[in-house]
Amino acid sequence: MASIDTGGDGGQKKGPGVKKAKKLSTRVDMTPMVDLGFLLITFFVFTATMNEPTTLDLNMPKDIKDKKEQTEVKESGVLSVMLGKDDVVYYYEGKLAEDGSNFKSTDFKGIRDVIINKRKDVMDRYVPDPACEAKMAKEGKPISNCADKDFVVIIKPSKDATYKNTVDILDEMTINQVRTYAMVKIFDQEYELIKKTEEFNQAGIK
Amino acid sequence: MPSVKIARKSTDTDMTPFVDIAFLILSFFIMATKFKPPDIVEIKTPGSVLSQKLPENNAVMISFDSINRVFFTVLSDKDPQKYTDIISEINTGQNLGLTPAEIANFRNIYMVGVPLSGVKQLLGMDAKAVEKIRQPGIPVEDSTNNQLFWWIRAAKNAFAGEKLNYLIKGDANSKYPAFEAVVAALKKNEEFKYNLITQLDGAEASLYEANKAKNK
Numbered sequence: 001m002a003s004i005d006t007g008g009d010g011g012q013k014k015g016p017g018v019k020k021a022k023k024l025s026t027r028v029d030m031t032p033m034v035d036l037g038f039l040l041i042t043f044f045v046f047t048a049t050m051n052e053p054t055t056l057d058l059n060m061p062k063d064i065k066d067k068k069e070q071t072e073v074k075e076s077g078v079l080s081v082m083l084g085k086d087d088v089v090y091y092y093e094g095k096l097a098e099d100g101s102n103f104k105s106t107d108f109k110g111i112r113d114v115i116i117n118k119r120k121d122v123m124d125r126y127v128p129d130p131a132c133e134a135k136m137a138k139e140g141k142p143i144s145n146c147a148d149k150d151f152v153v154i155i156k157p158s159k160d161a162t163y164k165n166t167v168d169i170l171d172e173m174t175i176n177q178v179r180t181y182a183m184v185k186i187f188d189q190e191y192e193l194i195k196k197t198e199e200f201n202q203a204g205i206k
Numbered sequence: 207m208p209s210v211k212i213a214r215k216s217t218d219t220d221m222t223p224f225v226d227i228a229f230l231i232l233s234f235f236i237m238a239t240k241f242k243p244p245d246i247v248e249i250k251t252p253g254s255v256l257s258q259k260l261p262e263n264n265a266v267m268i269s270f271d272s273i274n275r276v277f278f279t280v281l282s283d284k285d286p287q288k289y290t291d292i293i294s295e296i297n298t299g300q301n302l303g304l305t306p307a308e309i310a311n312f313r314n315i316y317m318v319g320v321p322l323s324g325v326k327q328l329l330g331m332d333a334k335a336v337e338k339i340r341q342p343g344i345p346v347e348d349s350t351n352n353q354l355f356w357w358i359r360a361a362k363n364a365f366a367g368e369k370l371n372y373l374i375k376g377d378a379n380s381k382y383p384a385f386e387a388v389v390a391a392l393k394k395n396e397e398f399k400y401n402l403i404t405q406l407d408g409a410e411a412s413l414y415e416a417n418k419a420k421n422k
Contacts, residue, residue, distance in 0.1 A: 030222060
């Protein structure tokens with residue numbers, strides 16, 4: 001116990017000349033101690049749980065030199081996403097047109113709709129593939145997995161993109177449940193187009 | 207009229223049990239908290255929707271900060287022998303001529319961010335002194351002299367037969383080429399699976415969970 005009873009006068013009678021000492025309370029006020037205790041608890045609770053880092057798994061493809069071993073994807077199901085300077089996202093569907101007419105730009109909010117629309121587009125064009133459906137049924141996966149099997153997102157961060165942009169776009173893949181995506185080096189032609197668009201936009205502002 | 211006398215009770219509460227509980231909880235949290243090692247460089251990781259936990263043992267962590275300096279860290283609290291194995295391999299492979307004391311010091315230095323030529327000098331220093339100096343980062347961006355490759359290879363050999371996790375901790379504002387160079391060093395070692403360290407992004411995460419539930 002915090003308050004210790006010092007036992008009063010213990011039964012011994014003092015003489016008449018001895019003045020009785022004033023009895024001081026030995027009780028200690030615990031309130032500040034409680035305050036301090038809880039303050040420390042709050043501190044430890046916050047530091048213990050708030051700062052927990054999480055991880056994002058990333059699988060990179062092997063570099064395959066041999067053309068024959070490279071995975072081929074249907075052109076109609078491909079969405080190429082390029083990351084540029086200042087959080088700008090560039091994209092095109094299928095093959096890049098010679099004149100760059102299908103080269104578009106958006107931001108990280110807009111790219112979500114682009115992905116969703118493209119995926120829907122691919123799924124609408126899906127012709128039932130019995131071989132794939134049988135395989136999915138065997139593995140206990142939904143048949144809908146077959147419908148978007150041709151949907152591939154190719155991520156190409158340019159050297160002006162930040163690491164945050166890279167993680168954000170990978171996150172976007174997780175959010176939209178894109179099963180097939182790959183991160184590859186940007187082509188020179190695409191980088192030129194990004195540069196041109198940036199220059200054009202800057203001229204527009206002036 | 208005889209008035210009823212109400213016995214005066216003290217308004218003082220005995221705080222002692224309260225204090226007991228408070229300090230019990232407090233000591234629990236102090237014991238349960240593991241302080242993270244001092245950050246030599248400040249790295250602000252980007253947000254992500256996934257809330258997977260981070261493996262903290264049997265891992266090497268490759269960090270890069272906002273100005274693209276690359277650092278290498280071994281996380282192996284359970285088996286300190288690995289530290290010696292890794293630095294010994296670097297020592298013999300690169301002819302650094304480290305003394306046994308310098309090899310032993312590798313464990314105390316949390317992050318290595320110097321070119322191979324500077325390793326001897328770095329390991330000769332006290333861990334406290336290392337915190338104060340500014341390390342230039344491991345050279346990676348030149349693909350012919352990607353020195354991170356050697357560090358990863360040494361770690362890979364030291365952990366042969368065990369599962370080794372590759373953690374990549376990058377600053378949100380670092381440029382993509384730094385990340386690309388780190389990945390290139392890993393790829394060159396035939397390693398293709400990594401964990402990117404991120405911070406949980408609450409708003410986006412709830413959106414993701416909602417999306418996942420809807421698609422089920």
